[in-house]
Amino acid sequence: MAGVHGGVGVSERAELAAQFETLVGEILRKYIKGADVSRNRKVDEQFGFVDLILSASGKRYAVEVKIFGDLHIPDFYLRDSFRQVRNCLAHGAFDYGLLVVSGLVSQAGRKTAERLSDRVLLLDLQDLLGMALQTGHQTILKNLISMLAPFSQIEPQPNISSEMPLELFHLERTLVENETDDSSETLLHSEEFKRQLNALRCGRASARSYENLIESILKRLLSAHLENWQSQVRSDTGMSRNDFVARVNSQHDFWSVVRDHFNSLYVIFEMKNYCDTVGQDQIFATERYLYRNALRNSAFLFSRRGLTENADKAAKGALREHGKLILGFNDADLAEMLDLWGSGDDPVIVMSQKLDKMLIEIER
Structure with missing residues (x-):
């Protein structure tokens, strides 16, 4: 795309x-x-x-x-x-x-x-x-x-x-x-989630529905690796709000890297139901939520069409300059994760390879 x-x-x-x-x-x-x-x-x-x-x-x-x-x-x-x-x-x-x-x-x-x-x-x-x-x-x-x-x-x-x-x-x-x-049941859930995602309109009017759908999907896909999911989490000052936060509890290679190398016992999920690609301003806003000393240093941003080129550069800049990890995912990425889950494969491979590519491409 x-x-x-x-x-x-x-x-x-x-x-x-x-x-x-x-x-x-x-x-x-x-x-x-x-x-x-x-x-x-x-x-x-x-x-x-x-x-x-x-x-x-x-x-x-x-x-x-x-x-x-x-x-x-x-x-x-x-x-x-x-x-x-x-x-x-x-x-x-x-x-x-x-x-x-x-x-x-x-x-x-x-x-x-x-x-x-x-x-x-x-x-x-x-x-x-x-x-x-x-x-x-x-x-x-x-x-x-x-x-x-x-x-x-x-x-x-x-x-x-x-x-x-x-x-x-x-x-x-x-x-x-x-x-x-129940393998056929898992496949049916996968196809139903994809149907709901395709049917959901982009834009502000459907923003809450999009958040709820993505949360339901991710809880199915990542339940073996994350726990203590909390929605609509506000900071102690009340100045910022995350769509939802979860705690890493996994020995999976990807989640071990996120927890141990990016200092992220907790990870943030942001959902943006924009009709256009997500710009760099949203990356800067997400970066402000991340706080290494609170063991909350990684964010995963889900949107309909993914990141602009400038937003991608901003995410790499956050990692290069501040050690903060922000990965973007679009509808196609989520559909592939659902396909992998539905066929009995590991959906986390999509996240793992995104991180791998980002680390290889990042410059000093």
Whole structure:
């Protein structure tokens, strides 16, 4: 969209996701003898498309590839992703499902995964690196992961002891009875939020409705990372008001950077339902709300069309001169976050890559 600045574009993030998906297909094809892999095949009208279809040893596998902006994957994301693969199996002629994730799964997470399905297998980053050692893709895989999770402080090691994949593909596990499958419900919430956002008119008359909608969306998207949400917070002097404030409570790489490196135990959210792009005056106003000594040094500004070029420069200036972080998001960014959430991926990757781009581009 013309006039929108201040972050990694949707097309760039989509390209990273497509590159990872393609690389996973190449690793599987080369690692598994006689394997055939096809991309983006339609399952049926209700489910839509599956990322990859793997054919090997006379079996068909529905492969879902999930990207995350953090190398440590929370269990709740894992559950949502597993349910999506199970939903795919219910709608297509597949023998097994395979969930491939761009991060690391804990032992507890693996045990949870084993309980979730008798026909869905999990490959995390350690498994992929172990396979990539044998296929010659290790360097390109590590480089791609560094772009997907730019703030990770760990160096993932390959799993070289696994007997993946052919033996594990034929393991049968005990099916968990009465397991609620709510991945389709999450997708419906995502689509409904996008519908409401598209239907809401810009301008002063709808400003409060816009604030309420964005607050509802962000509480869904970020509930695992933020707590103690407070709306319409006034300062102790009564001279300023923030749309809402939340406290960081997360080990996610992005939120750890915000809390530990930008001195922000608390983060501010501002919503502007302007019909035009947001100008630099609004950035200067938001900057005045930020106060490092109060552990409130970061703000996220949501608007319909994003920032002007001058506003983007003002946000970079606030960071360069005062160490204050202000990131801008538009409707397209929010829609992408909803799409990621609806498909079981990590919506925070949009925020992470915006920060990554800002830090790379900023000048002295």
